[in-house]
Amino acid sequence: MKQIQARNLYEGAVILTDFCPTIVTGLEVRSTGTVAVRLHGTGPTWQPGRTVLYRPHHRLTLCVVPAVAWRVHHQHRDRNTGQGAGATHTSSRLTPVYTVRQYWANGTDHQAVARLMEEHTVVTSIPITLDQLPGEGQPTPQPAEPGARRFYRLYGRGPTVLRTGDDVRQRLAEITAIHDREHGERDERDNRLAPTCPVRQCSRCVGGPHDLEPLEVVITRSEHETQFADLPQDWDYELTPAMAHKRVVAAYGRELRPQQPENRQGAPEEDGDLTCPKCGAGGVERKCRQWAVCSAPACTWGGLEFELTGYGPCAPGWTT
Structure with missing residues (x-):
């Protein structure tokens, strides 16, 4: 993002x-x-x-961040014939455009350009629910496009890459365990008490209401050969998302749209199918993407949805 x-x-x-x-x-x-x-x-x-x-x-x-870069493939220039000879070498990713022209100009005396490749990278990050993560022990399904990668992360907490759904649930359980152990008040004997607020409302655990929301990140890359004369002429010293979007859309021939992932672990979709871990009733309701509460009149349980799937303990003292 x-x-x-x-x-x-x-x-x-x-x-x-x-x-x-x-x-x-x-x-x-x-x-x-x-x-x-x-x-x-x-x-x-x-x-x-x-x-x-x-x-x-x-x-x-x-949510969708396009980027454009170039790679120059060149050979050593033979002093006698002036033609390229030997192995082909590839430059690193060059952006913005003036670096491509500078790289090209500085190497004309000792190297011959074999081809110029334009690389398009699109990073798509969309919020998902825990039901849309892969199930326990399941690998992350990768996109069909060659070279594309899919992984997960939390919106406001690290690490940047969580490879599987198990990694996401484990990270949420770790954050919840730290909150339950460290973020409660102390009594007169200096013993740590259970926290009185959930982890998503703890200012020491999160900086905003959506920090613990899982994101699905898909990175797609494509490249095609281009010519020096086809380099952009109107943006030498900056590469704004609007300019990159226009060039990527022209190459793809379609708009860049995120696709909502499907339910990948077969979790129940109806609120009534969720069982409260405190009273055992089946009337747990989802209030948002991760927060759920028990609708039983005598029960005050409220917590993160991942606790209902057995990946984390119920935090004592959580109330709605």
């Missing part, structure tokens, strides 16, 4: 709104201090044709 100011948004951008991916379908600068952004989203509570007003410097989060 990447932060972007409202004044730098572009049509086709996918941003987080109410922690759900939404597509920017239109932009209008209504004044020097207001940008009107027309959004399109999905879901039962979404309002079609929704328009949100932002300050130009308001920061938003991009």
